[in-house]
Every structure is written in structure tokens, then in C-alpha cells.
Amino acid sequence: MQQRRRTTAADVALTRLGVVLLPVAALLAAAVVPLGFRSVSDLADGIVWFNAMEALAWAAVWLAGWGPNSTLALIGGYRFLAQGLAYELPHMLAITTAALGAESLRVGEVVDTQAGLWFAVWMPVAFAIYLLSAMAMAFWGPFDQPAGRDVAGGAAAELSGVDRIVFLGGRWLLLTVAAAFSVPLFLGGGNGPLLPPWLWTVLKTVAVLAFLVWIRRKVPTLRMDRYMEVAWVVLTPLAILQALVVALVVLVR
Amino acid sequence: MLSEVAFWGLAALAVAGGVMVFRFDSMARATFALLTSLLCVGGEVLLLGLDYLGIVIVLMMTIEMAIMAVFMIMYMMNPAGLTPMTMMHNKQGATAICAAAFVLLAAGILSTPWPARRGKPPTDATMDLGMSLMGPQMLTMMTLGMALFATIVATVVLATRRGRYDRLGDSLRAPSTDDPIRGGVGR
Known part of the structure; x- marks a missing residue:
């Protein structure tokens, strides 16, 4: 067990809060993710719940970056807020589109609607945007600048010992939960032939996660100010168009 | 019983968070004390059975407070909030206004003859909303x-682009404003 690194005039309470909040937010978000057809709690507003819990990561990363009173960590924390502002708008529209397709905010009903055709097939734009924001919310792969090597680990720069493993583990957890949530939203949840539903969920989650991990090796780091422009000028209108198409299909259906 | 405990617990935490906003001398702590308070309010709304509104309050307030941290570097004199500061300006006036508002609202709540419930609560409150x-x-x-x-x-x-510090110097005491284009406010 390594000793915690200490910095001058650090706000220890806020740092700890940020460090612990990251995995807690991921776990709370996971409460509405079904394994097969069963989740811890199939809330009536499960999709909004997931969104709210994932937003807690904003607070967590900023706190962990701000707390140690260290320049590079602070830069990392603020980078994540900028990244959050970039990815959140198209992300919200993408998950809203899935809810729109099922005419329900309940994750269970979104899964039931996909017994025939997966949402990923007829809402490909929303699915692609969701995958991008899944990486961005876990500051992973091309979006790893908040914890980037150019700022010596950014928000995690001053974290050591147990803090470090909890924080970086929380980041992994968030990535996994984000990947797992794409399964009920876009990939039919537990629906599938032959195998039991829970196994389908696990297989699909592993496939999405493997894709996200593979992307990390293939795509260079993207600066969040550049992604901001792409997100607001290109992805947001695309997401709105996708929502419009889905709304029309739902109305005609 | 359990919901009553949750109600009073959240209420106490919300008020305590609100008080701590003015007790902390750090911008970041004040921000997150306020967030704690608002999240407790979201919890109270959840307890009332308004799931959607409660969760949306949690979502909006979390993002709002994070954006407040962005505004902190845009406008504050000490962007990182590392030197002590206070959230209070015009202490007496603010105290008087807050106390008056609280008394007014509490009196209104307690003295209103609330009607008894007619009909049943909706099965899907989100849909009705x-x-x-x-x-x-x-x-x-x-x-x-x-x-x-x-x-x-x-x-x-x-x-x-340009704020008051560009126009009036770092201490806001320049004799005349420094503007690239003549005219405008403050001339």
C-alpha cells in the first residue's frame, strides 16, 4: 500500500469527495441497466436517471482536479468540464431518440420495443453519437485529455495510493456502464435467439466495450475545443434530424 | 414512517447545505454546498412521487453547478478559488431580505387553506406533466x-472578449477607459 501524496493547501475533503463520487456515480447509473430483462430498479424515468447519474461524473472529475491545489490537476478538471459541455448536448438528444422510438423513458420498455428490429439499425446516427459520448463521459480513448499525458495525468495527476485506484477504477466502471447501457438502448437488450437473455446482454456489452478499447488504439487524442465545434455544429443538428426521423416513424406507425 | 424520516433528513441537510454556502470561505466548497442543498430538494420532490421532476432537478443542478465552476474561471478575481473569499456582500441587507422572504413564504404556506385532494393521483405522472x-x-x-x-x-x-478589467485596468481605477472603439457605456 502506497502512502498518499500530499500537496500544499490542498482541499482534502473535496478531493476525497470527487474521488469517491466517480465510482458511486457509475454504480448508481448501473441501477437501471438491465441484465437480460431484469435490472436493480426499472424506474419509470430510467433514461433520465442514467443521464443524471452520469452528470455527477462532471462534479467528481472537477473536484478531484481542483482539490489537490495543483496546476496540472486543475487543468485536467477544467478540461473535463469543457469536454462535458461538448458531448452532453448530442448525447442527450441521442438517448432521447431511443426513448422516443419506444415512446417511454422506462429502460424495460425500450428493450421490449426492440424485440424485432434493433434501434441501432434504424437509428444509426443516434447510436454512433452515443458511442462517442460514452467514451467522452469516461474521458477515454480519443477523449482522454482530462487525464492526458501532456498534463502528467491531468485530474488524476496528484492522486496516489488508494485514491488513485478508486478514481481510475471508477473511470473504468463508468466506461463499462456506459457501454452496457448502449445494449438496452440500441442493441436490443437481452433479445436474441438460443442463448439466455443475460448471456446476450453480457456478450453485447463485451462487444461494445471491446470496440471502445480497440478505438483507443486506433484514434489519436482529440482536443475538446475541437470536438466542441464538431459536437455543436455537426453532431447536434444530425442528432436533431435523427430524432425528427424517428418521431415521424413513431407518428406514422 | 420511512418516508417521513427521509423527508426530515433531506430537509435538514438541504437547509444545512444552504447555510454552509455562506459559512465556507472557498468558492468551490460554497458551490458544492449549494449543490448538496439542491440535490436534497430533488430528493424531496422524488419523495412527493414526482419522479421525473426530481430526477431532472438532480440532472440540471449538477450540470448547472459544474458550469458555475466554468464561470468561476471566466469572471472571478481568483479563478481557482484558492484564496479565501466570502459569498456575502451587504450582510445586513441580505440577512433582512432572506429572513423576510422566509417568513413570508412560511406564513403563506401555513395560513393557506389547502383544499383536500379530489380524484386520484395519476398512474403516470410524467405523462400527465x-x-x-x-x-x-x-x-x-x-x-x-x-x-x-x-x-x-x-x-x-x-x-x-473584453471585460471591465481590459477597460479600467487590473484594479478598476484607470482614469479613463481603454476601448479600441470610442463610444459606448461608461464614457
């Missing part, structure tokens, strides 16, 4: 949306 917002109140909501959006655009336009 959406129908009432987007049904008869559609025009109001559209106008409100446009007004809010216009406010955001106007704020960004006002906030962009």
Missing part, C-alpha cells in the same frame, strides 16, 4: 424556450 406542458401550454413553453435561448445568446454576446 408532459401533456399539460406540451398540450394547452404549448405556446407558453415555445415562447419561454425562445426567450431563454435569446437570453443565452445575449449573455454570451455581452460576456465575450
